Amino acid sequence: MTQHFGKGCHLHLIDGSAFIFRAYHALPPLTRKSDGLPIGAVSGFCNMLHRYVEGNTGPDAPTHVAVIFDKGSHTFRNDMYDLYKANREAMPEDLRPQIPLTRTATEAFNIACKELEGYEADDIIATLSCQARDAGGRVTIISSDKDLMQLVGGGVEMLDAMKNIRIDVEGVEAKFGVGPDRVVDVQALAGDSVDNVPGAPGIGIKTAALLINEYGDLETLLDRAEEIKQPKRRQTLIDNRAQIELSKRLVQLDCNTPLDFTLDDLEVRDPNPETLLNFLNEMEFRTLTKRIADQMGVEAPAAPEAVTSGTDEGPAPVEMPAIDPESYETVTTADQLATWIDRIRERGYVAVDTETTGLDEMKADLVGICLATDPGQACYIPLNHLASEGEGLFATEDRAPGQMAEKIALDMLKPVLEDDAILKIGQNMKYDAKILKRYGISVAPFDDTMLISYALNAGLHGHGMDALSEQYLGHTPIPIKDLLGSGKSMITFDMVPVDQATRYAAEDADITLRLWQVLKPQLHTKKVTTVYETLERPLSPVLAQMEMHGIQVDRDTLSRMSNAFAQKMAALEAEIHELAGESFNVGSPKQLGEILFDKMGLEGGKKGKTGAYATGADILEDLATEHDLPARVLDWRQLSKLKSTYTDALQDHINPETGRVHTSYVQTGANTGRLASTDPNLQNIPVRSEEGRRIREAFVAPQGRKLLSLDYSQIELRILAHIADIPALKQAFEDGQDIHAATASEMFGVPLDEMTPDVRRQAKAINFGVIYGISGFGLARNLRIPRAEAQGFIDRYFERFPGIRDYMEATTDFAKTHGYVQTLFGRRIHTPEIAAKGPRAGFAKRAAINAPIQGTAADIIRRAMVRMPAAIADLPAKMLLQVHDELVFEVDETAVDAVTEAARKVMESAAAPAVKIDVPLVVDAGQGDNWAQAH
DNA sequence: TGATTCACG
DNA sequence: GACGTACGTGAATCAG
Numbered sequence: 001m002t003q004h005f006g007k008g009c010h011l012h013l014i015d016g017s018a019f020i021f022r023a024y025h026a027l028p029p030l031t032r033k034s035d036g037l038p039i040g041a042v043s044g045f046c047n048m049l050h051r052y053v054e055g056n057t058g059p060d061a062p063t064h065v066a067v068i069f070d071k072g073s074h075t076f077r078n079d080m081y082d083l084y085k086a087n088r089e090a091m092p093e094d095l096r097p098q099i100p101l102t103r104t105a106t107e108a109f110n111i112a113c114k115e116l117e118g119y120e121a122d123d124i125i126a127t128l129s130c131q132a133r134d135a136g137g138r139v140t141i142i143s144s145d146k147d148l149m150q151l152v153g154g155g156v157e158m159l160d161a162m163k164n165i166r167i168d169v170e171g172v173e174a175k176f177g178v179g180p181d182r183v184v185d186v187q188a189l190a191g192d193s194v195d196n197v198p199g200a201p202g203i204g205i206k207t208a209a210l211l212i213n214e215y216g217d218l219e220t221l222l223d224r225a226e227e228i229k230q231p232k233r234r235q236t237l238i239d240n241r242a243q244i245e246l247s248k249r250l251v252q253l254d255c256n257t258p259l260d261f262t263l264d265d266l267e268v269r270d271p272n273p274e275t276l277l278n279f280l281n282e283m284e285f286r287t288l289t290k291r292i293a294d295q296m297g298v299e300a301p302a303a304p305e306a307v308t309s310g311t312d313e314g315p316a317p318v319e320m321p322a323i324d325p326e327s328y329e330t331v332t333t334a335d336q337l338a339t340w341i342d343r344i345r346e347r348g349y350v351a352v353d354t355e356t357t358g359l360d361e362m363k364a365d366l367v368g369i370c371l372a373t374d375p376g377q378a379c380y381i382p383l384n385h386l387a388s389e390g391e392g393l394f395a396t397e398d399r400a401p402g403q404m405a406e407k408i409a410l411d412m413l414k415p416v417l418e419d420d421a422i423l424k425i426g427q428n429m430k431y432d433a434k435i436l437k438r439y440g441i442s443v444a445p446f447d448d449t450m451l452i453s454y455a456l457n458a459g460l461h462g463h464g465m466d467a468l469s470e471q472y473l474g475h476t477p478i479p480i481k482d483l484l485g486s487g488k489s490m491i492t493f494d495m496v497p498v499d500q501a502t503r504y505a506a507e508d509a510d511i512t513l514r515l516w517q518v519l520k521p522q523l524h525t526k527k528v529t530t531v532y533e534t535l536e537r538p539l540s541p542v543l544a545q546m547e548m549h550g551i552q553v554d555r556d557t558l559s560r561m562s563n564a565f566a567q568k569m570a571a572l573e574a575e576i577h578e579l580a581g582e583s584f585n586v587g588s589p590k591q592l593g594e595i596l597f598d599k600m601g602l603e604g605g606k607k608g609k610t611g612a613y614a615t616g617a618d619i620l621e622d623l624a625t626e627h628d629l630p631a632r633v634l635d636w637r638q639l640s641k642l643k644s645t646y647t648d649a650l651q652d653h654i655n656p657e658t659g660r661v662h663t664s665y666v667q668t669g670a671n672t673g674r675l676a677s678t679d680p681n682l683q684n685i686p687v688r689s690e691e692g693r694r695i696r697e698a699f700v701a702p703q704g705r706k707l708l709s710l711d712y713s714q715i716e717l718r719i720l721a722h723i724a725d726i727p728a729l730k731q732a733f734e735d736g737q738d739i740h741a742a743t744a745s746e747m748f749g750v751p752l753d754e755m756t757p758d759v760r761r762q763a764k765a766i767n768f769g770v771i772y773g774i775s776g777f778g779l780a781r782n783l784r785i786p787r788a789e790a791q792g793f794i795d796r797y798f799e800r801f802p803g804i805r806d807y808m809e810a811t812t813d814f815a816k817t818h819g820y821v822q823t824l825f826g827r828r829i830h831t832p833e834i835a836a837k838g839p840r841a842g843f844a845k846r847a848a849i850n851a852p853i854q855g856t857a858a859d860i861i862r863r864a865m866v867r868m869p870a871a872i873a874d875l876p877a878k879m880l881l882q883v884h885d886e887l888v889f890e891v892d893e894t895a896v897d898a899v900t901e902a903a904r905k906v907m908e909s910a911a912a913p914a915v916k917i918d919v920p921l922v923v924d925a926g927q928g929d930n931w932a933q934a935h
Numbered sequence: 936t937g938a939t940t941c942a943c944g
Numbered sequence: 945g946a947c948g949t950a951c952g953t954g955a956a957t958c959a960g
């Protein structure tokens with residue numbers, strides 16, 4: 001049955017190229033298992049199409065749909081202007097062969113797939129939109145390309161599928177400052193760097209919109225250009241008239257593209273299951289094939305045989321049976337468990353996973369343990385599941401029947417888990433090790449798939465089990481949400497029925513074992529075995545120790561501060577409302593922006609992409625020179641932050657049993673090799689402001705003990721001086737000089753003894769800027785000086801220290817060639833975005849410059865931490881915290897000097913012997929009854 | 936849930 | 945020729 005396109009019809013036009021590029025850049029470079037064909041973009045493309053199709057339900061669903069592609073690189077626009085799109089980078093090599101496959105994929109989904117030689121996809125989209133609109137139908141263009149915005153209106157809208165934002169006439173006006181019918185005029189003036197449309201020099205979208213709104217349209221503007229008041233602008237328009245008119249022709253989309261099909265040909269059709277599944281299967285998209293087969297209620301076709309010969313990726317892939325949650329065993333008797341233990345001893349290794357009542361290892365109770373010895377060979381040992389009896393008010397919760405006694409099971413397992421000859425394999429083993437430690441079991445030795453993945457692929461993808469399973473096994477694990485639910489009605493694992501728990505939990509152990517078999521051999525081929533063996537694996541138990549010790553926090557101190565903050569905030573709030581002339585929520589940036597910029601009419605109101613005024617501290621600081629209200633808001637914000645994030649929240653983190661705060665370090669938290677600290681984050685306790693620093697007074701040592709803090713002095717700059725090999729900086733460090741003053745002296749020729757604080761401050765900002773991948777803009781904003789002046793500083797800096805520029809170029813080149821950068825200790829940080837273009841490339845470049853410096857510093861303190869327990873083993877001291885370049889210890893007051901000496905020695909010599917740093921590493925130390933004093 | 940803001944190195 | 949820009953994190957909050 002065909003439906004003639006007309007009123008009531010809804011046409012979807014998908015910008016195929018945008019989908020492809022999104023898919024390509026969003027995913028790591030996947031290859032087809034059987035033959036190594038690059039298929040990352042095809043995989044992403046199919047996932048996006050599938051998600052798109054899934055979302056097409058309800059009254060707004062399309063009646064007609066097509067995916068539109070570009071064809072060839074030469075179009076009629078190149079005949080008008082040979083530089084059109086001339087600055088486009090060539091298509092990446094591994095994307096090129098995937099392009100035809102995306103056409104096949106579209107057809108496999110049974111969606112019309114259209115392209116036309118000599119025309120851009122945009123022109124076809126324009127033509128179809130016009131036709132559909134004229135026929136009285138609706139159109140949704142699925143794209144975020146601003147070149148298509150001229151088509152919006154009269155029933156045509158755009159949809160940014162990534163952000164799920166519909167762009168209507170108002171959306172276009174927000175972006176261009178004019179309606180869709182004048183968009184081409186604005187684009188003609190502003191030009192477009194991406195497509196190399198020249199436009200008028202020095203005129204951007206803002207100015208263009210201003211001019212068009214004043215004169216009505218482009219032609220009138222150009223005819224009356226003489227009337228423009230600003231001399232420079234006037235001259236630009238007069239001088240560049242021809243170029244502007246050309247630009248307009250370039251951006252104007254063609255609504256009369258000769259098409260050899262009609263709208264009726266685009267009617268929505270159901271996919272043919274066999275065609276679609278065969279295609280997906282041929283691409284070896286196992287997860288997607290299975291998901292779609294399930295949804296269609298048909299059997300997934302058999303997966304193709306994996307090639308078993310070795311590849312350059314290392315040894316042959318391990319043959320594994322499919323993951324089948326129904327195949328796992330529930331262990332309920334000592335005999336059963338004994339059989340498993342025999343099997344483990346025979347194997348020499350076992351994957352282990354614990355199930356507990358919560359995520360806080362210091363509070364959670366053990367519910368069960370799972371083991372896996374081979375792919376598909378996994379069991380679950382339920383220990384503390386509950387069984388609900390009765391209903392409602394009379395419900396009682398008892399221990400579920402058919403479980404081994406916890407003590408018997410643990411007594412049997414302890415010798416295995418502690419046996420030096422049996423390797424325990426876990427995913428995030430620190431968690432399980434901490435839980436088991438509380439049950440008297442010290443797990444060792446172990447491998448951790450999360451840490452292996454991090455050593456291999458930091459920067460490429462996440463290292464959680466779900467991400468790894470998808471990536472390396474093509475399998476989506478059972479989501480924990482399916483068992484526990486979410487939100488307020490969430491249950492704990494002990495309330496999950498044992499049969500369900502077995503399927504979920506044993507699957508985790510099975511997956512962990514499989515991941516280990518896949519990933520472990522790669523450490524060697526990727527040359528990161530040393531990173532894993534010296535910086536990752538040995539650190540995990542050290543962190544576990546620190547976390548379990550925790551640091552004592554004084555609740556009364558925090559509570560008193562909270563009350564004081566609350567009072568001050570109330571007073572400030574009253575004052576702010578008074579100044580505003582009305583009552584509003586000071587904590588709402590939206591309301592604050594409206595008060596400041598709409599009601600009070602202050603200058604400098606800038607709206608972000610959400611349309612809200614920006615009210616960040618830097619903006620309020622500028623306003624504060626003229627008005628009291630923003631100054632009060634700044635004060636209020638500081639107090640609000642201190643109260644909610646620190647004095648209040650920290651109290652909730654004091655463990656009732658230990659009276660201490662136990663953070664969790666995420667070893668894979670930062671791509672550079674730094675740690676992250678969560679629940680609570682103890683790496684961002686205030687110190688910069690006087691008021692905030694007092695919060696550190698609540699971090700205390702118990703009676704008779706002291707807190708000791710040791711931190712590396714300027715470690716990142718020292719590493720920069722070494723890596724970039726800058727003689728002047730190295731000498732300054734060698735001589736123990738003030739490095740920022742020395743930099744200033746070198747740059748501005750001011751002798752050290754005549755240095756002013758302001759000149760030193762500027763040099764300091766530049767030094768930091770260099771570490772972060774400096775830009776004129778960034779330095780200008782930081783120092784609040786004109787951009788040209790900032791650029792002058794940078795130029796001078798590079799002139800004085802040419803090695804820095806060499807380092808930056810060498811590093812970005814290396815990243816482009818290899819896709820990663822390295823620390824001095826061989827840690828690899830991947831930089832997949834480095835090949836991107838546009839603003840993303842800038843980010844990636846700066847990150848690539850920073851990563852070896854930040855990462856090397858992170859490696860050094862990791863090495864120190866790994867060695868520390870042995871160095872202070874005979875001293876009455878515990879290492880408690882790490883804050884990137886600082887270690888905090890709790891020490892008997894009699895041993896402060898001995899511990900300082902021992903710890904300092906470890907820290908200062910931490911790079912050796914692996915790496916000889918040409919600059920001394922210097923550690924400063926402090927001690928006191930609380931962290932404020934020690935720091 | 937995402938954006939904004941702000942605490943740290 | 946304009947774009948949007950310091951690097952790396954986590955938590956609280958508002959608003960949709």
